Amino acid sequence: MKHWWVLGLLVLNSAFGQVVITGKITQANQTPLASTNITLHVPRSSAILAFAIADKSGFYSIPVKSMTDTLVLKVYRLGYATQQRTVLNKTQEVNFELSEQEIKLKEVVVKEKPITRSGDTLSYSVNAFKTQSDRAIGDVIRRLPGIEVQPDGKILYQGKAINKYYIEGLDLLDGRYNLANENLPADAVSKVEVLENHQPVRMLDSLVFSENAALNIRLKNKITTTGTARLGVGASPFLWEANVTPMLFTRGQQLIASYQTNNIGQNIGRQIKTLTREDVLNPFEKEPAKIVWARVMPLAAPTFSDTRWLDNKAHLGTINFLKKLPKGYEFRVNLSYLNDHQLQIGRTQTINYIPTDTINILEEKRNSFVFRILEGSFMLQKNDRGQYFKNQFSFKRQWDSETGLLLLNANPLTQRVSSPFYALSNHLKDIIKIKKQVLTLQSFMSLQNAPQSLSVTPGPFLGLINNNLTYNRLSQEVILRSFFTHNMVSLTKGFGRGLSVSPQVGFQVENQRLQSQLARGEEVLELVGGTFENQLDWKNIRICQITKPVS
Structure with missing residues (x-):
């Protein structure tokens, strides 16, 4: 079984x-x-x-x-x-x-990291930090961790000002980066890079330490045509704002041009303000700067935003062009013209109560300012690890004027100021590598003239100026002429571990003449003379030899 x-x-x-x-x-x-x-x-x-x-x-x-x-x-x-x-x-x-059938794939979203690091370069993804309200790249930069933007537009990284602002690795704006920050559309930018401990001179990268960072703007496309264009008009009172800023970025050239105008209190002059200065190798360099000797009686500026009190009619035109040349050279042109007419009106009343009387002081000020500034620079540069050469010629011309009416208890006092300014400068720097040493030749020259005048009607200081007799007008003229040159030869040698020594030999020549005088009278003025005239001549020739560690 x-x-x-x-x-x-x-x-x-x-x-x-x-x-x-x-x-x-x-x-x-x-x-x-x-x-x-x-x-x-x-x-x-x-x-x-x-x-x-x-x-x-x-x-x-x-x-x-x-x-x-x-x-x-x-x-x-x-x-x-x-x-x-x-x-x-x-x-x-x-x-x-079997019959054919489409396959619908699920959407796959690839998100890049908001912040990445590669060596000394920190990269911020613009898409990760951009919001719908962000118009220009400056709006995004203000929100990046570790970066601070001051009210005038200056950018700080970890509390220190940046020393360069690049667009695709090129320094188009020469420190006037507000123009790009406020007009380059955020949608055209892929990344904002922070170059930590950035040495602008590539030959000195391993010899001279820099504690400042630089910013580099990376665009989405290799050839980018972008910019800003907007127009706004209002009535009662008639207000306007216009901004046309075309931009072109390619591998071989870059261009930012702009025309802006408004009468709504926006200070467009800040867009051509220089916010960085390459001063690592130039401790004695003196850029031409206007000294104000005469001005009308000012009003105290309010503490709130300019757009709420500034009465202006401003026009700004600028063109910035950079082109790469053969053999590693770059040619750059920066030109700008600003015409800004500002009106200020203020009134103060002071009442003093004393036992027998009341003293009432009413002061009104009506000031008009006209700022006209033309400036430009032409630069030829080569910056690689084998050679550094830079020559930059700059000029500046100002036609500034002021008019002030002061009413003191209804008694008028008129002030007029003419304040032109002329300046020329040239900066030559050539760095040559000799084995493991670096030889630097540097020459800087500036020439400036600043004639200024102030007239007051009716003539004040009767007892001091005109023997207690009334007169129509008092005028003061101040003229400052100056010449400065600094020439230097230095040899930089590295000893490893971040230590370098740079002995320098050079000379400086500075020559200034200051003249001032008072004149009084009616239609034809006569010099007051005597102790009211000044002529100061100052000359300084300095031969210097310095040896110092540079890192």
């Missing part, structure tokens, strides 16, 4: 092992579909009992090893609708005809 039971099991097992399901997978036009997946399942189960892959003719064959009465066949192929069929557990042929 035992032998018959074992024989029965073997016969039953043999029967199950002989079940084979075969078939063919085709398209609707009977074209075979090779590499189609066929899986075998128990009903209401995702477990796979067996599987097969159709051959190049579309045929498949699946042996069945299951005692269930019914089975489920599923057919999968990319680009076709999945089919399944319930069949009996027996040897049979089951064919499938």
Whole structure:
């Protein structure tokens, strides 16, 4: 009996092992579909009992090893609708005809890291920090961690002012980066890079340590044509604002031009203010700067925003162009003209109460300022690890004037100031590498003239100026002429571990003449003379030899 039971099991097992399901997978036009997946399942189960892959003719064959009465066949192929069929557990042929079906892929969003670091370069992703209200790249920079933007637009990194502002590695604006910060659209920028411990002179990168950082603006496209254009007009009173700032950035040249005008209190002159100065190698350099000797009686400026009190009519035109030349040279032109007419009106009243009387002092001031400034520079530069050469010629011309009316208890006093200014300067720097040493030749020259005058009507100081007799007008003239040159030769040698020594030999020549005088009278003025005239001549020639560590 035992032998018959074992024989029965073997016969039953043999029967199950002989079940084979075969078939063919085709398209609707009977074209075979090779590499189609066929899986075998128990009903209401995702477990796979067996599987097969159709051959190049579309045929498949699946042996069945299951005692269930019914089975489920599923057919999968990319680009076709999945089919399944319930069949009996027996040897049979089951064919499938698949129809094409689109596959909708789920959206995949790839997010880059907001901040990445590579060596001394810290990169901020603009998209990670930009909001819908951000118009210019300066709006984004104000929100970057570690960066601070002061009210005048100067950028600080970790509390220290940046020494360069690059756009795609080029210094187009020569420190006047407010023009880019307030007009370059944020949508055109991919990254803002902070170059830590940035040495602007590449030859000195390993010799002279810099504790200041630089900013580099990375654009989204290799060739970028962008800019800003807006116009606003209002009535009662008539107000206007216009800004047209086209920009072009390519590998070989860059251009930012701009015309801006408004009478709504926006100080557009700040956009051409120099915010960085390359002074690492120029401790004695004296850039031409206007000294104000005469001015009308000023009003105290309010502490709130200029746009809420400044009455102006301002026009600004500027063009900035940089082009790469053969052999690593760069040529740059920066030109700008500002015409700004400002009106200021103020009134103060002081009441003093004393036992026998009340003293009332009413003071009104009405001041008008006209600022006209033309300035420009032309630069030729080569800056690589083998050579540094830079020559920059700059000029500045100002035609400034002021008019002030002072009413003191209704008694008028008129003031007029003429304050022109002329300046020329040239800066030459050549750095030559001699083995492991660096030889620097440097020459700086500036020439300036500042004639200024102030007239007051009616003439004040009767007892001091005109023997207590009334007179029409008092005028003071101040003229300052100055010449400065600084010439230097230095040799920088590194000793490793960040230590360098730079002995310097050079000379400076400074010559200034200051003249002032008073004149009084009616239509034709006469000099007051005597102690009211001054002429000061100052000359300084200095030969210097300095040896100092530079890092």
